[in-house]
Amino acid sequence: MEQINFNILAFYGFAGLAVISALMILMSKNIIHSVFMLVLVFLSVAAIYIITNAEFVGVTQIMVYIGGILILMMFGVMLTNRIDGGKMLTEHRRIIPAVLLGLGLAFVFYSTLQTKFPLAEFGPQSELDKSVTETIGINFMTHQLVALELTAVLLLMALIGAAFLAGSKFEDKK
Amino acid sequence: MIAFLIYLPFLLVFVIFAVYAERKVSAFMQDRIGPMETGKFGILQSFADVLKMMQKEDIIALAADRKLFLMAPLVIFVSVFTGYAVLPLSADIQGSAAETGIYFLLAVISLDVIGILMAGWGSNSKFSLFGAMRSVAQIVSYEIPLGLAILCVIMLMQTLSLQEISLQQVGGLGFIHWNIIQYPFLIVPFVIYFIASLAESNRTPFDLPEAESELIGGFHTEYSGFRWAVIMLSEYGMMLLVSLIAVILFFGSWNTPLPNLGPVRLADWTSGTVGQLSADVWGTFWILSKAMLMIFVQMWVRWTYPRIRVDQMMSLSWKYLTPIGLFMVFVSGFWKLWM
Amino acid sequence: MTMELTNYQIILLFAVGGFVAIMGSLVTSWVLRPRRPNEEKLTTYECGEDPTGTAWGKFNIRFYVIALVFVLFETELLFLFPWAIVFGDEGLNALTQGKWGMLAFVEMSLFILILALGLAYVWGKGFLEWEKPDVKVTDVESKVPESLYEQLNTKYQ
Numbered sequence: 001m002e003q004i005n006f007n008i009l010a011f012y013g014f015a016g017l018a019v020i021s022a023l024m025i026l027m028s029k030n031i032i033h034s035v036f037m038l039v040l041v042f043l044s045v046a047a048i049y050i051i052t053n054a055e056f057v058g059v060t061q062i063m064v065y066i067g068g069i070l071i072l073m074m075f076g077v078m079l080t081n082r083i084d085g086g087k088m089l090t091e092h093r094r095i096i097p098a099v100l101l102g103l104g105l106a107f108v109f110y111s112t113l114q115t116k117f118p119l120a121e122f123g124p125q126s127e128l129d130k131s132v133t134e135t136i137g138i139n140f141m142t143h144q145l146v147a148l149e150l151t152a153v154l155l156l157m158a159l160i161g162a163a164f165l166a167g168s169k170f171e172d173k174k
Numbered sequence: 175m176i177a178f179l180i181y182l183p184f185l186l187v188f189v190i191f192a193v194y195a196e197r198k199v200s201a202f203m204q205d206r207i208g209p210m211e212t213g214k215f216g217i218l219q220s221f222a223d224v225l226k227m228m229q230k231e232d233i234i235a236l237a238a239d240r241k242l243f244l245m246a247p248l249v250i251f252v253s254v255f256t257g258y259a260v261l262p263l264s265a266d267i268q269g270s271a272a273e274t275g276i277y278f279l280l281a282v283i284s285l286d287v288i289g290i291l292m293a294g295w296g297s298n299s300k301f302s303l304f305g306a307m308r309s310v311a312q313i314v315s316y317e318i319p320l321g322l323a324i325l326c327v328i329m330l331m332q333t334l335s336l337q338e339i340s341l342q343q344v345g346g347l348g349f350i351h352w353n354i355i356q357y358p359f360l361i362v363p364f365v366i367y368f369i370a371s372l373a374e375s376n377r378t379p380f381d382l383p384e385a386e387s388e389l390i391g392g393f394h395t396e397y398s399g400f401r402w403a404v405i406m407l408s409e410y411g412m413m414l415l416v417s418l419i420a421v422i423l424f425f426g427s428w429n430t431p432l433p434n435l436g437p438v439r440l441a442d443w444t445s446g447t448v449g450q451l452s453a454d455v456w457g458t459f460w461i462l463s464k465a466m467l468m469i470f471v472q473m474w475v476r477w478t479y480p481r482i483r484v485d486q487m488m489s490l491s492w493k494y495l496t497p498i499g500l501f502m503v504f505v506s507g508f509w510k511l512w513m
Numbered sequence: 514m515t516m517e518l519t520n521y522q523i524i525l526l527f528a529v530g531g532f533v534a535i536m537g538s539l540v541t542s543w544v545l546r547p548r549r550p551n552e553e554k555l556t557t558y559e560c561g562e563d564p565t566g567t568a569w570g571k572f573n574i575r576f577y578v579i580a581l582v583f584v585l586f587e588t589e590l591l592f593l594f595p596w597a598i599v600f601g602d603e604g605l606n607a608l609t610q611g612k613w614g615m616l617a618f619v620e621m622s623l624f625i626l627i628l629a630l631g632l633a634y635v636w637g638k639g640f641l642e643w644e645k646p647d648v649k650v651t652d653v654e655s656k657v658p659e660s661l662y663e664q665l666n667t668k669y670q
Contacts, residue, residue: 030239033241036292050521055272056277059274059277059281062281062282062284062285063277063280063284063587063591064584064591066281066284066285067281067284067314067587068314068580068583068588069584070288071287071291071310071580071584072577072580072584075310075577076577078295078307079574079576131273133277133334134598134599137595137596137597137598137600140592140596141613141621145620149620149623151588152623152624152628155585155589155627155628156627159581159582159634159635160634162581163578163634163635163640166574166577166578166581166640178523178530181527182531227542228538228542228545229542229545230542230546231546231547231548231549231550231554232542232546233554233555235556235557236555237564238557248536251535252531252532255527255528255531256527256528258527259523259524259526259527269523270521270524271520272524273520277594280590299558299559300559300564301558307576310576311576311579314580314583315579315583317583318586318587318590322590325590328597332597334598396557396558399542399546400539400546401539404535407535483646484643485643485644485646488641489642489643492582492632492636492641493641496586496632497629500625503593503625504622504625507618507621507622510600510614511614511615
């Protein structure tokens with residue numbers, strides 16, 4: 001009983017942290033600060049995954065999103081910085097469409113969450129003798145095989161596409 | 175809980191002595207005598223350094239981005255230290271028995287990069303930013319071969335938990351049960367792992383990010399006083415972390431290297447009784463002393479090889495280590511299924 | 514007092530504990546250290562000159578490409594890990610007379626080969642090439658004859 005209480009507490013703690021840091025991203029004018037705040041958002045989301053027993057997904061979230069995609073975003077921001085330096089500031093434009101979009105999204109979420117909140121049970125502990133990660137592995141090899149191989153092709157396409165796009169920049173430099 | 179109480183003080187004491195050892199080892203290799211003034215054989219040198227750094231003024235350049243600058247050392251240290259949570263110390267002592275074990279470690283190591291970028295960008299110094307960029311490019315490049323080398327061991331052991339990997343290397347024949355002896359081809363992944371781990375901890379010959387002769391101090395150029403000490407602490411913490419992982423994966427973890435030879439029960443004598451204090455003490459002793467040996471090798475490499483160039487660094491990772499790593503994954507698969 | 518912590522609570526303990534330990538020593542240092550800033554001290558280091566502009570400028574796009582290649586390979590790695598712990602599963606192999614391991618191995622080989630193709634592509638396109646320094650060989654007219662150098666080299670071999 002106490003265990004579950006702690007989990008619920010941690011869930012709300014991390015969810016709150018995620019929301020607050022996401023708001024800070026919006027409020028912050030310094031775009032670099034925004035990117036670094038994103039670390040906190042991703043970390044809290046990873047923590048929520050872990051609390052709900054999706055351990056592998058949580059760690060993957062840290063590894064791929066923080067260790068990979070975020071680095072890419074930081075490089076991206078740093079690359080597009082103006083040559084004369086100075087702080088890159090963001091500004092608020094198109095407030096009305098943004099508010100409408102936000103309200104629409106909130107409505108979608110609200111209507112979805114009218115059903116029982118799926119995370120409330122904190123994920124079933126694996127009933128098989130296999131751990132969650134092993135189950136994921138077995139599923140990759142059996143039920144999700146096509147998806148897995150397609151992922152490989154997708155990654156290959158992404159790699160070639162990105163290399164192609166960056167390639168034109170490369171040529172300029174030479 | 176116990177693991178935390180052991181690792182935190184151990185790390186702090188280790189760093190103090192590692193800095194001293196580094197200076198003595200380098201002195202020995204260069205035919206000097208190293209620090210001699212503070213205490214007998216200069217043994218108190220590092221303590222004096224810590225005392226000095228405690229009292230140094232903390233300078234934050236006006237142009238720096240204060241928030242990022244102040245946060246960065248903490249982020250770097252915490253991400254390195256969190257990695258220790260999943261390492262076992264003996265059959266009974268382990269911080270967290272998280273199912274994802276080594277995979278979690280890989281993820282945490284990549285968090286370190288964020289701190290380095292924060293430091294580099296926050297300093298608003300050209301040297302810092304160049305150092306940070308190089309450091310990040312280097313760490314991410316070597317994470318792939320590192321992951322592949324670890325994967326080879328995981329494939330043979332069929333588990334991600336570091337404690338289970340350790341338990342699979344238990345046996346009465348001491349070092350014969352170590353992974354590197356049981357699966358001799360693991361020597362290749364080990365070499366890949368070792369090179370990549372040097373790069374991950376920014377050690378010579380991969381110290382381009384903080385190349386003193388070009389970049390002053392790399393990403394920590396602007397840091398002074400105790401904040402700098404924290405960054406240094408993290409670097410040595412990283413060295414110890416990668417050494418411990420190497421010991422666990424390849425060199426029998428907390429198991430004794432001595433075999434039982436007939437009536438001479440060397441392995442039994444040096445393993446203690448499982449479940450009792452003696453086993454914990456022996457296990458901790460063996461894993462830490464093996465890690466110290468690895469640290470020594472890292473220092474040896476540092477004072478033997480010159481720094482490599484940036485293009486060599488990139489081609490070593492992507493054109494040699496990664497393809498060889500991929501190949502070794504196939505070899506491990508074949509071995510596991512058909513041997 | 515014995516408290517059973519779950520695995521991730523322990524990890525949290527390590528993170529928080531490490532943070533507190535460092536904060537503690539930083540605070541100690543804060544109490545001890547002097548605070549006498551002046552303008553010179555607070556300038557950014559640039560070899561003793563006054564710094565020109567800020568450091569926040571553009572830099573080589575290669576860093577971005579490397580990070581991109583990394584993300585894709587990292588994604589590959591994450592698929593390999595769950596596979597690595599089950600492809601040799603003895604229970605499943607016994608159940609299927611060894612076919613499971615073979616099947617899993619072949620499937621994953623395909624996956625790895627597709628991505629190796631990507632590596633080959635970026636390699637072939639030269640994205641993994643970093644700029645090499647131009648080695649300038651300068652001819653020096655030396656009055657010392659070559660044979661003397663030879664003599665010295667052989668002497669200290």
